[in-house]
Amino acid sequence: MLETVITKPKLSSEEQIAHLKKKGVKFNIHTEEYAKHYLNENNNYFKLRAYRKSFKKYTAGEKSDTYIDLDFAMLKDLAIIDMRLRYLLLSLALDIEHFEKVKLLKIISDSDNDGYSIVNAYIESLREFESSTNDGNKPYTALMHELNKKRNSEYCQGIVNSYEGNYPVWAFVEIIPFGCFISFIRFCAEYFDDKNLKDDFYLLHDVKRLRNAAAHNNCIIHDLNINNSEYKPNYNVSRFVSTLPDMSKSSRQRRMSNATMRDIVTLLYAHKRIVTSRGVIDAKTQEINNVMSRCFKHIDYYENNTLIVNTFNFLKKTVDNLYPL
Numbered sequence: 001m002l003e004t005v006i007t008k009p010k011l012s013s014e015e016q017i018a019h020l021k022k023k024g025v026k027f028n029i030h031t032e033e034y035a036k037h038y039l040n041e042n043n044n045y046f047k048l049r050a051y052r053k054s055f056k057k058y059t060a061g062e063k064s065d066t067y068i069d070l071d072f073a074m075l076k077d078l079a080i081i082d083m084r085l086r087y088l089l090l091s092l093a094l095d096i097e098h099f100e101k102v103k104l105l106k107i108i109s110d111s112d113n114d115g116y117s118i119v120n121a122y123i124e125s126l127r128e129f130e131s132s133t134n135d136g137n138k139p140y141t142a143l144m145h146e147l148n149k150k151r152n153s154e155y156c157q158g159i160v161n162s163y164e165g166n167y168p169v170w171a172f173v174e175i176i177p178f179g180c181f182i183s184f185i186r187f188c189a190e191y192f193d194d195k196n197l198k199d200d201f202y203l204l205h206d207v208k209r210l211r212n213a214a215a216h217n218n219c220i221i222h223d224l225n226i227n228n229s230e231y232k233p234n235y236n237v238s239r240f241v242s243t244l245p246d247m248s249k250s251s252r253q254r255r256m257s258n259a260t261m262r263d264i265v266t267l268l269y270a271h272k273r274i275v276t277s278r279g280v281i282d283a284k285t286q287e288i289n290n291v292m293s294r295c296f297k298h299i300d301y302y303e304n305n306t307l308i309v310n311t312f313n314f315l316k317k318t319v320d321n322l323y324p325l
Helices: 013-022 032-039 044-054 074-109 117-132 137-154 158-161 169-175 176-192 195-215 235-240 248-257 259-274 277-295 306-322
Strands: none
Touching: 013 032, 013 235, 032 158, 044 074, 074 169, 074 176, 074 195, 074 259, 074 277, 074 306, 117 137, 117 169, 117 176, 137 158, 137 176, 158 259, 176 195, 195 235, 195 259, 235 248, 248 259, 248 277, 248 306, 259 306, 277 306
16 A cells, blocks of 8 residues: 655645635635635635636745735636636537537548448558557557447447447547547548648647546636747637737737637637537627626736736637627
8 A cells, every 4th residue: 555645734724714824815805704615615725726826926025925916806706717618618629529520521421432431441540550659659459448438338339339340430420539539530631631621630639638628627727827838829820819909919929828828719719610500609609708708807806917917808809809799
């Protein structure tokens, strides 16, 4: 049995509040008693304190290493906005996945491919790749494992058992994980020499990060600092951002250098590009703008935090451009 090593002890709600106060968090908008109730009933301390990263600290003097102008109500406000964003972004990602499947199936339907051979060719390509490399990447094994798991799924076992390993594309895309679907899109783009489908692949590859984070209920806007992204934005997304009005090139670049903003803008752009239903776009336009309104409900809290204000303004410009009411 592994030895338990406690690096940070658990804290009671009173101790949590005391620690926040020690780090400079104020309780001017909500009382400490309210904060205690909120931490016990509505959110957990570990998740709530994550949003502190977008606030600066004093670097010298008696307040050194404590936060500047950070109130408990701000952490609560950002947590609520984050929750609303997660639900919205996951919904948009599911739309993207659905309509990309519709698009792919039409491409195959309009071709001379029978719908079976394309799947068999893809699976064989994974098997050949796996047998030719020793880097530990086993896409064929992983896919077979996923398909075998679906045999015990109430929602997929009928499809798996009906085709017994000889899947037509319309069944295959319904039972494979999103990551595998993205890989299949790339294979089909090369198979049909379809540039539009290849562009979709690169967008979906970037959408996947945010989709997975939202699906796992991870914090999304916990760190809005610039230059924290290890990936560059998608080329088409960068071109779109360059058209946003009333914003300098350097401002756009700063906002897109944040990993969260890059991923959110990419997902919004991908949704508008890939989803073809006017009804879905209209419904999501209302939902997106409702969430944007919630972002600005307490914007006065952050009058001394230009990072948060500028980020929300950038996001609003993006939404106003892609999803105007």
